[in-house]
Amino acid sequence: MDSPEIRKIKANTTSSSDSPPVQDSPVFSYINNLSPIQPVKASHLAQGFPGLNSPPLVFTSPRINSHRDTSFLKRPQYQPLSSAEKRKTQDEAKKFLDGPVDPKITQLHMRLITDSRDCETKIRVESQQCSSSEGVDEYLADPSEVDSVDSTQSASPCLKQSNNVPETFTGSKETTLYDNKHNTGTDLGTEAKAPSEQAKEDLEGKQTFDAKPVKIIEQSDGELPYDECPNIESGLSVNNAYKREYRQHLHDQDRGGKHEDDCDHTPQSPTGRLQIVQVYENSAENVGAISKGMIGNMILHAPKARSEQGGMHRRCLQFEEAPPCATGKRDCSLSSMQEVNYSEPPSGTGESKLVKLSYADLKATSKRQMGTPLPPQFGGNSPSTVPKPSGIGLHLNSIVNAAPLVRGTTRSIKLADHYIGVQVMKSASVMSSHLQDNVRCRSISLNMVEKDSAGPEDRDESETSIAASSAVPQSPHTVVFECHGPTHEKRGFDAENVDDYEECKQSSPKKKRKKTSSTKDSDGTKRCNCKKTKCLKLYCDCFAAGVYCAESCACQGCFNITDYEDTVLETRQHIESRNPLAFAPKIVQHEEEIQFTPSSARHKRGCNCKKSMCLKKYCECYQANVGCSSGCRCDGCKNVYGRKGEYIPIEHGVGKDNVSDKAGKERIESTFDEKLEMVATKKDILSTELYDSHNLTPLAPSFQCSDHANNVPKSLCLPTSYLPSPESDLSIISSYEKSTRSPLRHSESSDILLETSKELSDLGSYNWRVDYDNIGIADTFSPRCDAAPTTCHITPMSDLCSMAMVSSASSKTSDWTNASQVQLCPGSHGLSSDSSLHRRSSPVTPMTRLGGTKSCQGLDFENGLYDILQDDTPEILKDSSTPIRSLKVSSPNKKRVSPPHSHNHELGASSSGALRSGRKFILKAVPSFPPLTPCIGSKGSSIIQNMSNLQDKGKKK
DNA sequence: GAGTTTGAAACT
DNA sequence: CAGTTTCAAACTC
Numbered sequence: 001m002d003s004p005e006i007r008k009i010k011a012n013t014t015s016s017s018d019s020p021p022v023q024d025s026p027v028f029s030y031i032n033n034l035s036p037i038q039p040v041k042a043s044h045l046a047q048g049f050p051g052l053n054s055p056p057l058v059f060t061s062p063r064i065n066s067h068r069d070t071s072f073l074k075r076p077q078y079q080p081l082s083s084a085e086k087r088k089t090q091d092e093a094k095k096f097l098d099g100p101v102d103p104k105i106t107q108l109h110m111r112l113i114t115d116s117r118d119c120e121t122k123i124r125v126e127s128q129q130c131s132s133s134e135g136v137d138e139y140l141a142d143p144s145e146v147d148s149v150d151s152t153q154s155a156s157p158c159l160k161q162s163n164n165v166p167e168t169f170t171g172s173k174e175t176t177l178y179d180n181k182h183n184t185g186t187d188l189g190t191e192a193k194a195p196s197e198q199a200k201e202d203l204e205g206k207q208t209f210d211a212k213p214v215k216i217i218e219q220s221d222g223e224l225p226y227d228e229c230p231n232i233e234s235g236l237s238v239n240n241a242y243k244r245e246y247r248q249h250l251h252d253q254d255r256g257g258k259h260e261d262d263c264d265h266t267p268q269s270p271t272g273r274l275q276i277v278q279v280y281e282n283s284a285e286n287v288g289a290i291s292k293g294m295i296g297n298m299i300l301h302a303p304k305a306r307s308e309q310g311g312m313h314r315r316c317l318q319f320e321e322a323p324p325c326a327t328g329k330r331d332c333s334l335s336s337m338q339e340v341n342y343s344e345p346p347s348g349t350g351e352s353k354l355v356k357l358s359y360a361d362l363k364a365t366s367k368r369q370m371g372t373p374l375p376p377q378f379g380g381n382s383p384s385t386v387p388k389p390s391g392i393g394l395h396l397n398s399i400v401n402a403a404p405l406v407r408g409t410t411r412s413i414k415l416a417d418h419y420i421g422v423q424v425m426k427s428a429s430v431m432s433s434h435l436q437d438n439v440r441c442r443s444i445s446l447n448m449v450e451k452d453s454a455g456p457e458d459r460d461e462s463e464t465s466i467a468a469s470s471a472v473p474q475s476p477h478t479v480v481f482e483c484h485g486p487t488h489e490k491r492g493f494d495a496e497n498v499d500d501y502e503e504c505k506q507s508s509p510k511k512k513r514k515k516t517s518s519t520k521d522s523d524g525t526k527r528c529n530c531k532k533t534k535c536l537k538l539y540c541d542c543f544a545a546g547v548y549c550a551e552s553c554a555c556q557g558c559f560n561i562t563d564y565e566d567t568v569l570e571t572r573q574h575i576e577s578r579n580p581l582a583f584a585p586k587i588v589q590h591e592e593e594i595q596f597t598p599s600s601a602r603h604k605r606g607c608n609c610k611k612s613m614c615l616k617k618y619c620e621c622y623q624a625n626v627g628c629s630s631g632c633r634c635d636g637c638k639n640v641y642g643r644k645g646e647y648i649p650i651e652h653g654v655g656k657d658n659v660s661d662k663a664g665k666e667r668i669e670s671t672f673d674e675k676l677e678m679v680a681t682k683k684d685i686l687s688t689e690l691y692d693s694h695n696l697t698p699l700a701p702s703f704q705c706s707d708h709a710n711n712v713p714k715s716l717c718l719p720t721s722y723l724p725s726p727e728s729d730l731s732i733i734s735s736y737e738k739s740t741r742s743p744l745r746h747s748e749s750s751d752i753l754l755e756t757s758k759e760l761s762d763l764g765s766y767n768w769r770v771d772y773d774n775i776g777i778a779d780t781f782s783p784r785c786d787a788a789p790t791t792c793h794i795t796p797m798s799d800l801c802s803m804a805m806v807s808s809a810s811s812k813t814s815d816w817t818n819a820s821q822v823q824l825c826p827g828s829h830g831l832s833s834d835s836s837l838h839r840r841s842s843p844v845t846p847m848t849r850l851g852g853t854k855s856c857q858g859l860d861f862e863n864g865l866y867d868i869l870q871d872d873t874p875e876i877l878k879d880s881s882t883p884i885r886s887l888k889v890s891s892p893n894k895k896r897v898s899p900p901h902s903h904n905h906e907l908g909a910s911s912s913g914a915l916r917s918g919r920k921f922i923l924k925a926v927p928s929f930p931p932l933t934p935c936i937g938s939k940g941s942s943i944i945q946n947m948s949n950l951q952d953k954g955k956k957k
Numbered sequence: 958g959a960g961t962t963t964g965a966a967a968c969t
Numbered sequence: 970c971a972g973t974t975t976c977a978a979a980c981t982c
Contacts, residue, residue: 537967
């Protein structure tokens with residue numbers, strides 16, 4: 001069917017305007033949808049494109065046809081096109097001809113694309129599985145080149161762009177593509193958008209738009225054409241004929257970036273869809289400028305390519321997302337990795353070595369072991385491991401958290417952060433980078449981004465980090481270990497010569513900058529800048545967090561390094577002797593408050609703000625994203641998270657079962673809403689705060705986004721139990737304390753994650769997840785939503801990932817993490833959504849918080865935080881746990897579980913599922929997170945924000 | 958980047 | 970416990 005019609009169309013198009021009418025005909029459009037490519041091919045190349053069967057296989061629907069057509073066309077075209085000149089001439093002529101036709105076609109393609117998108121999930125899997133991608137890729141690879149050549153030859157901008165795309169394959173593609181995209185986007189984007197958008201709107205609606213800009217960037221940046229790009233291009237170009245070529249050009253551009261991303265990351269994740277979609281959108285928009293026809297083609301190709309290859313590529317691009325998808329695996333792997341690492345960390349060297357190779361090279365100079373927990377007393381060396389767990393569900397968080405620990409990771413994280421920042425702005429693709437894979441992707445993406453914008457150093461770092469990550473396959477731990485290496489170095493510096501240390505610092509202006517710029521690293525790990533205390537007083541965030549100073553730290557004469565473990569321990573003990581709770585988590589849930597609101601996380605000591613009105617980071621409560629409590633002595637408290645005297649209406653409690661019961665729910669919700677509003681209104685503040693928290697955790701980006709979204713989140717936030725996060729954090733903390741005491745943390749955390757993923761799917765948590773998924777879907781900020789659900793299905797982890805994906809779609813990474821967290825909680829943690837949430841959010845955040853410095857500990861929980869808790873906190877916690885209001889439950893594991901209501905508030909708030917979920921989960925989850933109580937607040941807020949963002953998005957939609 | 962502000966930590 | 974000093978982060982310019 002297609003062929004004849006297509007041919008006609010082609011002829012028409014080639015001939016001139018005739019084609020438009022034909023295209024206009026619904027039948028024609030339908031045909032085009034089925035196989036838009038073919039027609040073009042036929043007309044132009046006439047090469048016939050036997051059509052790639054593989055694609056069709058994947059796409060049974062119209063797409064298939066189109067794909068087939070394209071594929072077929074591509075091959076045939078390719079051959080015929082082998083003569084680049086001919087193609088060029090043809091292309092040019094076609095361009096003109098196609099131009100008009102393309103719009104229609106594009107619309108059709110759009111439909112196809114949308115269909116393809118729908119199918120993308122399937123396709124992704126299929127594509128990967130199916131030979132279509134490969135076959136096509138192979139087939140396309142050559143064509144792409146040809147096309148590119150042709151295009152290049154052809155003066156038409158489209159061709160140029162396409163040309164660029166091919167180039168990008170080599171590695172520069174991303175940038176080139178990106179540039180092209182932007183350029184074209186600006187120039188052609190408007191034109192192209194119209195058709196593409198229309199088509200999209202028709203089919204998808206407006207989903208693509210949001211993601212486009214960001215995605216594009218990401219794609220261009222993150223997505224490297226390494227693997228697939230060529231293929232994609234080829235595929236695109238191959239598609240032959242005018243449209244195909246044009247498409248290819250467009251696709252190439254788009255895909256170039258996408259593919260690159262995909263290549264970098266991996267086609268695995270369902271995220272590919274999102275990415276693809278985004279890419280598509282991006283391409284459509286950007287490419288749009290090229291030419292409507294081209295755009296249409298591009299779109300068609302893009303979708304196809306997506307389905308075929310693009311899906312994979314984009315998926316890869318979406319690494320972040322993909323990671324989430326893979327999170328299940330990743331988590332498992334990570335958990336295993338973590339476990340392994342954990343076991344290793346004690347030795348420390350083993351892991352560190354691995355990391356060191358890459359990381360050390362990169363940041364061999366790193367002064368300190370960022371995340372390294374304080375010496376045995378504090379928490380042993382293993383901290384690095386902990387981060388992974390946190391990272392599992394919430395890679396971002398974990399990353400952020402972990403980053404502090406490991407230099408390499410931190411950099412990667414930093415990069416990721418930057419990237420995230422961009423991505424957040426752009427898309428959620430980065431968001432997803434929960435798992436190591438994600439990390440890789442991020443790092444890669446970051447690298448990409450950095451290449452585009454960042455300086456060479458960062459690039460190198462990112463690359464190295466990436467390499468490291470790759471070397472250590474996906475084990476954030478490795479990164480952590482790397483940190484150890486640096487720490488030793490730092491030790492050397494600090495230990496003997498502060499001057500040297502300073503010199504070293506000077507040597508790394510970037511580090512200093514980062515440090516100076518913000519106390520927290522991009523990772524979210526804290527960086528100290530101590531000058532007089534030698535990092536041996538609570539003034540030092542690192543020391544206070546029970547973590548060794550890291551490279552990023554700009555401290556002078558630092559003694560908070562492994563070399564001075566003894567000194568550190570002594571000092572710590574001394575401090576503890578004076579104040580047993582000195583190292584205890586500052587944020588705790590108040591049972592009293594809990595009654596009112598599940599999420600009653602509060603600062604243990606309370607703030608004493610006089611001028612900041614608790615609206616700035618001067619306020620520890622605000623900094624921790626927790627509300628002020630009666631314990632605060634602040635004046636004129638306006639804490640967005642909860643004013644003094646009023647309990648934060650965290651959703652936890654309200655969230656569902658727990659809170660709902662209480663009449664306080666409404667109040668809480670209202671208060672929470674108000675808070676949210678406050679936040680929204682105070683975007684700046686929140687942004688800063690959130691940002692900080694974000695820094696700590698992946699969530700931050702999302703938060704930011706959410707923040708940007710602002711008020712919107714409220715509705716979302718409320719429904720979600722995320723708000724409780726702070727509380728959860730507290731609960732987590734308490735649990736953490738308990739857990740920390742128990743050696744389970746790491747294994748548990750990791751295990752929990754894995755289990756959670758599984759269990760969640762298996763257990764009722766699944767429902768819970770579903771809810772989140774639904775939410776995310778409802779949000780359906782973008783095509784991602786679609787992908788997300790699908791991804792979720794892929795695996796339990798995937799579910800979480802998908803959730804994350806979904807969330808990421810809306811808020812992207814951060815959201816994703818949150819979602820994932822939530823999911824994890826319900827499932828594995830059964831503990832409770834809270835626990836899961838907490839873990840994800842809090843665990844991560846805690847990691848992040850503590851993490852920067854403590855993240856390692858957190859990572860090391862077993863060794864680091866765990867030790868810390870045991871050593872310091874344990875006592876403190878033991879005592880403090882009860883002493884501290886926040887610590888509700890007695891037993892670490894039971895903490896959450898035992899106090900049904902109160903816990904429910906904490907946990908329940910996060911989700912009923914959590915409550916539903918078994919205790920096991922909770923217990924497990926708890927252990928890992930507790931250390932980072934401070935983070936909790938941020939997490940919670942981040943989660944909430946994410947939720948709110950999602951909600952907002954959904955509302956907007 | 959330097960200087961100021963802020964509030965926690967430390968000290969008395 | 971209160972008051973003061975020290976300190977480092979947060980913030981501003």
